[in-house]
Amino acid sequence: MTSPRDRDRRPKREHGGEDVQVPKADFRSYYGRQIVKTPVWRHDVPAYLFTGGLAAGSSLLAAGADLTGRPKTRRAARLAALGALGVSTYFLINDLGRPERFHHMLRVAKPTSPMSMGTWILSAIGGAAGLAAVTEARPRGIIGAAGRAAGLGAAALAPALATYTAVLIADTAAPSWHAARDDLPFAFAGSALASGAAVGLIAAPPSEGGPARALAVGGVALELAATHRIEHGLGLLSEPYRTGKAGRLLRAARRLNLAGAAGALLGRRSRVLSALSGAALLAGSLATRFGIFEAGVASTRDPKYVVEPQKAAGQRTRSVGPAAGTSSPTTG
Template identity: 70%
Template sequence: MSPKGGGDRSMVPKADFRSYYGRPIVKAAPWKHDIPAYLFTGGLAAGSSLLAAGGQATRRPAMRRAGRVAALGALAASGYFLVNDLGRPERFHHMLRVAKPTSPMSMGTWILTAFGVAAGAAAAAEAAPVLPWRLARRALPPVGAAAGYLAAAVAPALATYTAVLLADTATPSWHAAYPELPFVFAGSALASGAGVGLLAAPAAPARRLAVLGAALELYGAHRVETTKGLLSEPYATGRAGRLLRLGRTLTAAGVAGAWLGRHSRVLSALSGASLLAASAVTRFGIFEGGMASARDPKYTVIPQRERLEGS
């Protein structure tokens, strides 16, 4: 009995999960913070291209221009972060030598390349009015229109293939969240694209895009944090938990401000900045949660035991 008469006291000490020589059971991905930055900028490029296509379809040139320029800028930043993580630029080129459908990295390289060509052509068309050549001024807009729609068609794959890339690793909390990560990443990409629109050319399509993106992101993140049993814990605690909670707050504030500030350019811009920050914070939170699960042996041992006992 316990000294206060509150029932039996456990005589078994709390389990302390250790591995040989203090090394993690699962080798953590050798990625630094270039990779979550790459995840964010890739999603931003995808969301911005969808925003541009919406502006093109609804004849809103300011929105189209902002989306195309932001897509190209984000893509350039994404390429920098990826190459910086690879260590040598030629490694990206070497990955284009083969196309392996079973490899998310191989498919991602081709998706990134196809999107880059289309997004680059669409952004270049925005320079047509200031070019001195009449032929270029006539030819570039229709080329840019076709390229803009092509970039938008590739954008969903660009926004979500990185979710498959994370889930395809042995990192426990990433692998367990494979059904939900595409929703988180797609929603985050749409919200960041809406953020660009609210900053540069606030209009109804950007606000609707913000609502759709926020709904997908918050749904996916909630599922990741609550339905994976023990493997949800790394997303709810520590640095990852703080980042994801901040991301939720910024997303909610961004969507609320987008609709409340329909007649205020300042409030729309603040909402756009909030959505962009939320997208970045969410990507870093997902990244940190997976890395935390790889470092602690219990996130490998306990789920394995539960699977064996249930089989």
């Protein structure tokens, strides 16, 4: 005679008469816990992403203005680059917790570490941008030539400063950051160009605004193209970029960037409209950095963003089957 417990253990039969020994697996996280830890980074990090991009874009604008004879734009961009680098260094040191950690990171150079390379890039461009800004006190003769050389050096390092932070966050376990590793550098580069253009639109007269307007349109176009791919081209891992706080920030960034680019084109003779366009571009760049940051954090909190892509990758691998030219173990 069987007990009720033994009867419950017997395999059940479906309509087709097939015994179902194991119920269909339905993923649940272990006791509802996260699989990937949420980054401990505070909001110093997205602020650091923004100020680093602003410094890079301003350095490029300053070099272009210097080479094309736009002294007011050059002066504003050099000072903005130096100020942004100073603030960026503060955010980095504050996030590290103790100031001496920044110094300790300069003891070695580790090419495989984005943080190590970023520290060296920040230090190098900081010295060049600082020298270029100081020469604005007397931008003639030998001092002016030194300022030009330093400004060109800062511009040469600007692309690395603008994009290494994208590599930094993509080189983590946050699913939506890692999945966007191919597009994040382009999004950050476009955002840096747009924020650098904003400096010229705000501080320089419209007569010198040609390079800033071109930089604004190009930067916005690059950023929008990259963020569109991120928001729609990653499958399930695009979802955190479209929903919640990150989705609201990125939608606001898109509107601000489009308004800023349009204003840059229409405000060729209006100082007020140019300044408003620059303010919109700065706000858009800031919203982009915070939106991308929030999306990566959100993707660590739901286990489905870790498990479902892995399951899909495993299914794709199994569907390929045995390699060409090999026989299946079940065939003669």
